[in-house]
Structures are given as structure tokens and as C-alpha cells.
Amino acid sequence: MTVTCIGKLNIDMFFPVSEVHINQNHISKQIDISIGGKGANVAVALSKLGIESHLIASVGKDEFGIFAYDKLLEFNVVPHLIKQPKNGVRTGITFIVVDCNGNNTMFNYLGTNILLSKQNLSTYKDLLTNSDIVFLQAGLCEDILEYLIDNKATIFLEYTERIDEKLVAGVKYASLNEHELLYVSGKDDLDSAAEHLINIGIEHIFVKLGGKGSMYISKDERICEQPLKIEPIDTTGAGDSFTAGCIYGILNNFTHKETLIFANTCGAITCTRKGTTEAFPTIEEVNNFKIA
Secondary structure: OEEEEEOOOEEEEEEEOOOOOOOOOOOOOOOEEEEEOHHHHHHHHHHHOOOEEEEEEEEOOOHHHHHHHHHHHHOOOEEEEEEOOOOOOOOEEEEEEEOOOOOEEEEEEOHHHHHOOHHHHHHHHHHHHHOOEEEEEOOOOHHHHHHHHHOOOOEEEEOOOOOOHHHHOOOOEEEEEHHHHHHHHOOOOHHHHHHHHHHHOOOEEEEEOHHHOEEEEOOOOEEEEOOOOOOOOOOOOHHHHHHHHHHHHHHOOOOHHHHHHHHHHHHHHHHOOOOOHHHOOOHHHHHHOOOO
């Protein structure tokens, strides 16, 4: 089973603090540096679950691009990193401040992420068409989605931004949270929003509801699954871990309920650890996870 991820790749810098106050100086006793961005996160999370995982992303000609490449190899992700030639544009960076309750505040420099385009993908046509699923995050050039549809890829979209709905009709799977569902649909309630996306053409929708659990929605089925009760340490990356869990369930022919349970567990375990990519669970950890 092979999944190719297309999306953002950032250098994540984590600053743990007790509380966050505007206009005050904050002292952090440690800093953790790793890779992040939805594209990289889902690729790493899938790899840790035992899926052959590839990442197509943009980096700058800088030390962070080299760091990202080496980190992906550490996580057994196959890196396909495009070094953008534009001078002065660096690899993306995200500063993440995490308080003692696990809440996070992020500051993002998009950098070379915004330069990824349809033209960059032609080299990887065979990889994309032969992948069981291609994961794509919204917020990149829409012509990337158009390229994937034209090449008949099976697309799993992280639907966080509005996209031309004619293109969305070519998406088989989508994942998003409650706020994003209302935003991209332009509707005021979950039922109307979900119905709108189904009518557009998306066949399978996975909705992240945070403390309320998760939902699966299709034309013929609607399933709600309760969250796992845990004490969160850091919620960063939990949604991406959930998405990877959904893709794992699809690839392994889980029922939709089984997929939600598995994905909820992936997200919950991630919340009990600091960081993002380092916090994603292995398949053994998911299968053996028990609530204290």
C-alpha cells in the first residue's frame, strides 16, 4: 500500500510555556525543533503506522531544507523535495507556543510552500497514478488538484480552504473539522454543510469534532463516534494524526465505524505527547492503547 502526500512542509519550533499573555515576555526552558506542515505530518503519521509514504513538497536552498530532508528519512518517508530557485524565499517555518493545558498558538511563515505548482508534479506522474491514495491539503495552487483529477488519482483532500467546487467534485475522500465544514460549504449548520459537500460529489467525509469525537458522512450513512477520554499535554498535530488514521482504515478495508475508532485513537495518543511528528503513534501503540 502506497500513499503520496502533497502539501506544506515546515520547520516546527516548539516553545512550551505555563501561560500565554499578550504584551508580556515569556521564558521557555526548552525548545524542540522538528518538521511539520500538514503534508509532512500526514506522511510521517502514515509511515509510523506502517504505510509506504511519499512526500512531495517545496523547500528553499537553505539549511532548513537539508534538515527537513534528513528528518523525513529518519521517519522512513520517501522525500521528493523541490528546491525552489526564487532568491530570498526560505523553507517554511512555524513557531508553536504550547501552554500547560496543551493549547497551542502558531505563527506561520509560508515560505516556499506557496511556490508548489502543477508544473512541479509532472516528474512524479507515475508515482501519483500508481499510489493507492494521494493526500492533498487545500491552500495550495488549485491547478494541483486539477492535475490529480486529470490523471485519475484517488484523492483524499484535507479540505481546510475554499476551492472551486467543480474541482472538488473529483475528490473521493475529505477530512475537515467542524469550523472548516461550515466555512467551505457556506452553510450555518453541520447537516446542511455535509449535505452540500455530498451533493458536490465528495463520496466520503470524515469530520473532526475535537472534544465531541468525530463523524463519518456519506450519501447513505452517518456515524458518530465518541472521543477517548484523555489528559491532553499538547494538541498540536492531533488532527493530522486523525487524518492518517482515516487513510489507514480505508486502505485496510475497515468499516466506517472501525475507521473512526482507529482515527480517534491516533489523535488521542498524539495529544498525550509533546511535539508533532515525534508524537504520532506506531501501529503497535494504537493497537495496544488503553485508557488509564
